Amino acid sequence: QVQLQESGPGLVKPSETLSLTCAVSGYSISSGYYWGWIRQPPGKGLEWIGSISQSGSTYYSSSLKSRVTISVDTSKNQFSLKLNSVTAADTAVYHCARQTAGATGTTRKYYFDYWGQGTLVTVSS
Amino acid sequence: QSVLTQPPSVSAAPGQKVTISCSGSSSTIGNNYVSWYQQLPGTAPKLLIYENNKRPSGIPDRFSGSKSGTSATLGITGLQTGDEADYYCGTWDSSLSAWVFGGGTKLTVL
Numbered sequence: 001q002v003q004l005q006e007s008g009p010g011l012v013k014p015s016e017t018l019s020l021t022c023a024v025s026g027y028s029i030s031s032g033y034y035w036g037w038i039r040q041p042p043g044k045g046l047e048w049i050g051s052i053s054q055s056g057s058t059y060y061s062s063s064l065k066s067r068v069t070i071s072v073d074t075s076k077n078q079f080s081l082k083l084n085s086v087t088a089a090d091t092a093v094y095h096c097a098r099q100t101a102g103a104t105g106t107t108r109k110y111y112f113d114y115w116g117q118g119t120l121v122t123v124s125s
Numbered sequence: 126q127s128v129l130t131q132p133p134s135v136s137a138a139p140g141q142k143v144t145i146s147c148s149g150s151s152s153t154i155g156n157n158y159v160s161w162y163q164q165l166p167g168t169a170p171k172l173l174i175y176e177n178n179k180r181p182s183g184i185p186d187r188f189s190g191s192k193s194g195t196s197a198t199l200g201i202t203g204l205q206t207g208d209e210a211d212y213y214c215g216t217w218d219s220s221l222s223a224w225v226f227g228g229g230t231k232l233t234v235l
Binding site: 036038045046047048051059060061062095099100106107108109110111112113114115116117118 | 127156157158160162164168169170171172175176181211213215216217219221222223224225226227228229
């Protein structure tokens with residue numbers, strides 16, 4: 001059974017960098033798939049942050065692209081999120097998830113099949 | 126403002142049927158597959174439907190998905206109080222090269 005677990009500080013100061021790690025068990029990241037980060041501000045909907053392949057190819061949300069870095073460490077079977085220059089608007093539950101990457105021609109068959117439970121990150125001084 | 130448009134809320138009585146719509150465009154739903162996610166209160170989202178109409182193992186056939194043109198629909202029959210949750214559609218946006226979610230729909234089983 002594939003399991004994902006987020007970890008990292010629950011409190012980050014404004015203007016600093018938010019750093020989270022997602023540990024994957026039950027599946028080897030190097031075997032394939034994309035690996036994504038999704039966040040959910042309190043009381044609001046889901047927002048995709050970005051995704052990374054096992055080889056390090058990345059896609060980022062255009063609204064966050066200038067502040068986000070997602071990296072993968074296949075030796076530790078984990079991937080990470082860094083979001084810099086955070087503000088209170090970045091307060092959210094951050095989820096990691098496995099993303100399929102199938103396609104038929106230019107038609108994408110993407111979806112998120114396994115999710116971590118999420119970790120709340122509060123941005124406050 | 127989400128790229129995919131869902132009704133904020135829907136409601137129905139136990140045992141009844143409900144549908145949740147997800148409207149997009151040619152660069153989203155029109156040319157890519159849609160998935161649906163159920164988020165029960167206080168829990169992580171769970172995959173409910175993938176590739177427009179396929180159910181992962183363990184998802185009852187009370188849940189169904191369909192797609193027509195630039196819109197998709199989630200159907201739930203035989204509503205149960207345990208189905209009360211937020212439901213999100215999602216797909217790839219070929220113009221943005223980005224994943225997009227709908228704004229979410231809160232289902233209330235009266």
